[in-house]
Amino acid sequence: MATIATDHYRAYTPRPFTRAERDSVTILFGGLHWRIERIIQAVLESSGYKAQILPVATKQDLLTGRETADIGQCCPTSFTTGNLVNFLKKESKQVGVEEVNEKYVYLTAGSCGACRFGQYHASYELALRNSGLERFRMFLMAQDNLDQNMGDGLDLNLPMTLGCLWGIFCTDLVQDLEYQVRPYEVLPGQTEAVVKESVEYLYTVFRNRPKMSPKKSVLWHLTTPYFVRAMREVHKKFSEIEVDRLRVKPKVKITGEFYLQTVEGDPNYNIHRWLEAEGAEVYPAAITIWMDYLLRLGLQRFEDYSGIEKHARLKLGLGRVAQGIYRLTVSRLRRAMGDLPHESPSQFELRRLAAPYFHRNLDGGEGDMLVGKTLWAYHKKKAHMICELSPYSCMPNTMSIGAMAGVIGKYPEILYAPLEIKGDAEVHALSRCQMILTEAKKRAQREFDEALTRTGLSVDEVRAYIQMHPAMRKATYAIPHDGTAAGTAANLVLHVAKKLGR
Amino acid sequence: MGFLTALGVDPRNVVFSSDTSEEQGRQFGKGRGTVDCCYPVKCISGHYGELVFGQKQKLDILLSPMIYNLPSFLSGHVAKSLTCPRVMAAPENIKAGFIKEQDAFAEAGIQYVTPFVSLDEPLLVPKQLFETMREALPGLTYEETGRAVEAGFRALRDFSHRLRKKSREVLEWCARENRACLMVIARPYHMDPGIGHEIEVDLQAYGYPILWMQYFPIDDDLMQWAFGEDIRAGHIKSAFDIRDVWPSSYSSNTNEILWGAKVAARIPWIACVVRMSSYECGMDQPTYTPVQQIVERSGTLFFSFQDLDSTKPSGSVKIRVETITHYLEKYAGTIIAKKKAAMPAGCPFLPAA
Structure with missing residues (x-):
């Protein structure tokens, strides 16, 4: 005792x-x-x-x-x-x-x-x-x-916080483009080398940021071309990579709990690299979007208190302006990357899509955003498959996954793979993912074949057109996505067809 | 009930689902689960099923609020009073099991009403309830809702006050008779016989009074006596401050659990603390060691029933209960004496010296 x-x-x-x-x-x-x-x-x-x-x-x-x-x-x-x-x-x-x-x-x-x-x-x-x-x-x-x-x-202090924030913006964009490019690189390992070089370059850029007072720092970060120039330089580095985008690959969007969707390694069974090795194009989860969600979640409090608490509407208005500036800043840097990295979905759209299944104010983890992102990717053909990484015993994440049963009930065609990540049950999780990935591969191939049929083009004709247009072999060549197909190869076919007037 | 009756709902028309039981889950909730999680959330499928499929008379509305935060006696002294993320989201999660194939609510002619309520923010509650409930109760006005919310909070306060008063009477009796009592530190749903498995009832059968931490008396004289030294030493700012043991005070029930452990450590006649925790409770997990440490460092006996699930482990509960009562029989007197020797002067339960 x-x-x-x-x-x-x-x-x-x-x-x-x-x-x-x-x-x-x-x-x-x-x-x-x-x-x-x-x-x-x-x-x-x-x-x-x-x-x-x-x-x-x-x-x-x-x-x-x-x-x-x-x-x-x-x-x-x-x-x-x-x-x-x-x-x-x-x-x-x-x-x-x-x-x-x-x-x-x-x-x-x-x-x-x-x-x-x-x-x-x-x-x-x-x-x-x-x-x-x-x-x-x-x-x-x-x-x-x-x-x-x-x-x-x-x-x-503010300069340090803003530095970290801008760092997140820039590296999110680099990561996004990296995952778009690597599966299609002609020379294996080239993307890896360019990314390493780009991050080291950005390290120097952030290390050498001019020192200034907190107030000046806000204005400087919002207006300076310093980071835009840096991202243009990164874009230039990526343009050296030659790609073959006619490889048909399912696009897999990663969602889930923040830590697991962000890290790359044993904690999530190295799922990003595993999916790539299995023939997928990974659509990674940006930290920028998570922070945009946190902003939205915080501002909802003022929405709720509007008409109850003094100045709630004013605070909401100011918050919305701040959120607008946040999104504009990300867009500005994205533009410097040729608008190639995926755009951030509107938080209001995600909220609207998730509303029938998950309340917007349910707090903890990623809340309604997980449901919203899946529906957004499905409706807008942003990916063939959703891979949701759920930590073993994660309280908020299990709730979103449970609510997804209602979504899948309504849209059974969504390829949704919620993976419970325990850290030591790799085979089980990956084989589950592989089952759904197999279906996603079939879907990507079907979509590609349909694009060829619809446009009356053959693979050889598309390839020949690309050979005649070297710019299209660059990793930085933008292929439009109009929402008719999710896959990169299918979108390339549709793009070439448009160029050919078909 | 305070809220609903103030809205004019006849109490005879309010049907509560039964206490949780395995039978209820088997009969009404089978096949409705959407994800593996803790039993207190998982069992809600059975409760919903019983209300949707198990009533002789058809129900019109199934009311299951999503409770964001709770009116805790610690509010204002802690960072937040949020509910557990699973409990909060349970109505959306459980709903999915009832709509994934067909809409079971619509088929049964039941309106599923799930207001999102922040019970620790009384100004917001009328708006939240009005916005959700006006569709279910045509003609409902905002003013009416506001009055009903006040009545609901009043009923809750009265109930808590009554139980705290009763707890104080128990403690006064213990002090007078120099007898030991036990404190249960658990979450509110462990009071449900199907979730807490009535472990405290088995203990009470041995003659030990049981106090639930949620209804511990919080009268000023008692709080000043129990925590005055800590306040003066600068460890805490008030009797309800828990920063000395738990810096991230976000969760309402977790905060109360930590506070309960603190108060149990300081009251001589609480000779034993019984901790209950459900299987896969993520909120309890980080608190296991701090709670045990707080209690045991004061010399108070600490026993914990962890991983409680749907089945009552009757055999092991019986052995544990016998162990607890054996220890109490053997050591309670010494524990009380030692804690009394260490307690500050001026105990409100004892006659003034």
């Missing part, structure tokens, strides 16, 4: 990270995809911090996460806690625990609401304690006034 302790239990409170420690302490972060992580590193470094990206989480991290924190975690919690613990343990072996406690701090987002994402701190804390690292400093970037006792070491 436990005896009475002298003091009551208190939650973990890290020692503050002080300004004086900036030169000697490295900020650890991770959990996104490598492109944006590299840019965040540039932003942190340009603000005077030492920053290090954690390695991509592995299955070993999953096991460590399960071992060291409370039972029943959702799989993103296990992966991220295990990832941090294993990194720190490895470092500790080399330099000792005390040195690790002094040398590193960990920074993560962790407060979005009632789902476990808002409570990750408890798992991290327990995992660190169970690993003998209880003195390690971990800080959560809160969205409210919760006192995380961070100290004055990290100043989350």
Whole structure:
């Protein structure tokens, strides 16, 4: 039986990270995809911090996460806690625990609401304690006034926040184009090389952003051609890649829980690369769209309070303006990329489509957006198949997936693959995905054949036309999508037919 | 009922589904589930099915609100009072199982009404309920809805007050008689016999009074006595502040669970805490260790029934109950004495010295 302790239990409170420690302490972060992580590193470094990206989480991290924190975690919690613990343990072996406690701090987002994402701190804390690292400093970037006792070491100022935001915009666009191009590259590995070069180039761009005051920084970010020029340069790099877009491939849109749809590696069975290897063109999930959704969700509060709370309408109006500026900024950068990356769907349209199945205010995770995105992709022929990545035991995501049963009941023709990701049941999840992908492949082929029949063209005729027009072999050649076909090859046939006047 | 009767609905025309049971799920909810999740949400299919298919008299409306946040006694002292994302979205999720093939509600001539309500935001509730319910109740006015909402909140307050008063009487009796009581720390749905499996009833049969954390007395004298030292030491700002043990205080029931553990640790006559948690409860998962630590560091006995599901594990519950009562019999006196020795002066349950 436990005896009475002298003091009551208190939650973990890290020692503050002080300004004086900036030169000697490295900020650890991770959990996104490598492109944006590299840019965040540039932003942190340009603000005077030492920053290090954690390695991509592995299955070993999953096991460590399960071992060291409370039972029943959702799989993103296990992966991220295990990832941090294993990194720190490895470092500790080399330099000792005390040195690790002094040398590193960990920074993560962790407060979005009632789902476990808002409570990750408890798992991290327990995992660190169970690993003998209880003195390690971990800080959560809160969205409210919760006192995380961070100290004055990290100043989350406006220039830094805007840098991260613009970094997300730019890398989302790079990632989107990368996935559009790689399945069709003529020279294997060329896209990979161009993307790496582009991200390193963007690293320099963000590292060398001019320093300025917070107020000036807002105006500068909104008006400067600095990033537009950078994205034009990236576009130019992509134009070197030769593609063969007559390869018939199903287009698979990735949706799901934020962490799983964003990372690329063991936490989601490397699904992006697996789908590509299986012959698909992947339509990745942009962080930009998720943030647009969060903006919409936040503004809905003012919609609801209009007529009840003073100034709610005004706040709503101002919020809508901010959201408009947000979308315009993304569009501006997208234009610099030749409008090639997919456009962001209107949040209002997603809300309207999801409304019969999922209430717009249901909070946690991605809410009604998951239902809306599936219907949007289906109605507008944006993809042949939806692959929804659902973490094992994820509370909000299971609810959206459950509601999708109603959608599939009404539209049984939607190829929808909700995959429960446990981290260690890869064969099961991938074979389930493969079954639906097989159907998607058939659908893409049928669509391509129909495009040929409709236009009276043969594959050889289309190929010959492309050979005569070298610009069309460039990765940066834009093929219009008018909503009649989802597949790239089918759209190319329709485009050539139009050019030929058929 | 306070809300509905104030709207003029005859109480005899309000039908509640029965307590949760496996039989209910088998008979009415089979084949309606759309996703594997915790039992408290999964079992709703059975409740819906019973109301749609299992009534002698046809129902007109199936009312199942999507509750976004809850009116908690901790509101204002914590970040938010949100409900669990699964509980909140359950009406949409369960609905899918009733419309995926045919619209079972429409076929039964039932209007499915699911207002989205923010019960911790009383100003917003009339608007939310009016917008959804006016279609189901033709002629309903906004003013009428507002009055009914007030009546509903009043009924809820009265109910909570009555139970808190009763809990205080239990604690006063325990203090007077120097007897032990038990506190149940669980979510509100564990009061449903089919979800909580009446574990606390089995314990009560051994003569130990049971307190539910949700209805713990929150009178000022008691709160100041229990938490005054923590406030003065700067650990917390008020008796209902839980930042000292749980920084991310977003979830209403999670917040109350953490607070319940804190209060149990400070009251000498609560010699034992019984924690209940359902299978795959993502809200409870991160709280397992903090709650246990809070309770055990005070020397209070802690027992936990985790992964509760549809079937009552009667055998293991019986053994656990016997274990708990054995420990209580053996140690309750010592625990009370030690906690009393550590408690601050001026306990409102004891006569002034």
